[in-house]
Amino acid sequence: DIQMTQSPSSLSVSLGDNVTFTCEASENIYGFLAWYQQKLGKAPKLLIYGATNLEDGVPTRFSGSGSWTNYSLTISSLEPEDIATYYCQNNHVYPYTFGAGTKLELK
Amino acid sequence: EVQLVESGGGLVQPGRSMKLSCAASGFTFSSFPMAWVRQAPTKGLEWVATISTSGGSTYYRDSVKGRFTISRDNAKSTLYLQMNSLRSEDTATYYCTREGGRNYFDYWGQGVMVTVSS
Numbered sequence: 001d002i003q004m005t006q007s008p009s010s011l012s013v014s015l016g017d018n019v020t021f022t023c024e025a026s027e028n029i030y031g032f033l034a035w036y037q038q039k040l041g042k043a044p045k046l047l048i049y050g051a052t053n054l055e056d057g058v059p060t061r062f063s064g065s066g067s068w069t070n071y072s073l074t075i076s077s078l079e080p081e082d083i084a085t086y087y088c089q090n091n092h093v094y095p096y097t098f099g100a101g102t103k104l105e106l107k
Numbered sequence: 108e109v110q111l112v113e114s115g116g117g118l119v120q121p122g123r124s125m126k127l128s129c130a131a132s133g134f135t136f137s138s139f140p141m142a143w144v145r146q147a148p149t150k151g152l153e154w155v156a157t158i159s160t161s162g163g164s165t166y167y168r169d170s171v172k173g174r175f176t177i178s179r180d181n182a183k184s185t186l187y188l189q190m191n192s193l194r195s196e197d198t199a200t201y202y203c204t205r206e207g208g209r210n211y212f213d214y215w216g217q218g219v220m221v222t223v224s225s
Contacts, residue, residue, distance in 0.1 A: 034211035043215040050209050087152055091210035095168045096154040
C-alpha cells in the first residue's frame with residue numbers, strides 16, 4: 001500500500017497567515033493527489049484534485065503544488081473559516097490511502 | 108444540487124450484520140463510480156470500497172474483503188454497503204462518496220454512524 005505522510009500533524013496559526021503543509025507519498029503517485037478540508041463534526045470537502053486543480057467554488061486562496069512523491073497545500077491569508085483538519089489522498093492506485101491529517105489551530 | 112443521504116447505521120453486536128444505504132440525487136447516478144469512506148472516532152479517513160458505474164467491478168480494502176459487499180441499484184440511484192461479521196474495529200462514521208473524474212471524492216454524504224459493541 002502507498003503510505004501518505006502529512007506534516008506537520010498540527011499547526012498553530014493566526015488569521016492572515018500564509019500557511020503551507022506537506023504530504024509525501026511512499027512512491028510516485030503521478031499527480032493523483034487530492035486535498036480535503038474537514039471541519040469538526042462535518043463531512044470532508046474536496047479542495048484540490050490532480051495535485052493542482054482547484055475544485056469549483058473553492059476560494060482562490062487555496063492552492064496545491066507538487067509532483068512525484070511530494071505535494072503541498074498552501075492557504076494564502078488565512079480566514080477564520082479555514083480552521084479545520086486537512087487530509088491528502090492518494091487516488092492513483094487501490095487501496096486509496098489518506099494521510100493522517102494536519103490540524104490547524106488558532107494561536 | 109448533488110445530494111447523498113446515508114441511512115441504516117446504529118448499534119450492532121460483534122459478528123452480526125448491517126446494511127447501509129445511500130440515496131443519491133441531483134446527478135446522473137449511473138455515470139459515476141461510487142465509494143464508501145469511513146472514519147473511526149477521533150481518527151483519520153479510510154477508504155473502504157469502490158464500485159464501478161455498472162456495478163461490474165468492485166474494489167475493497169484488505170481488512171473488509173470477504174466481509175463487506177458494495178453494490179448499487181442504478182434504477183433507484185442508491186448505493187449499498189452490506190457489512191457482515193462486524194468487528195469492533197469497524198466502528199466508524201461511514202460516508203457515501205461520489206468519485207469524480209480522476210478518482211477523487213467530489214461529493215460526500217453527511218455520514219452515518221456504525222457502532223459495533225456488545
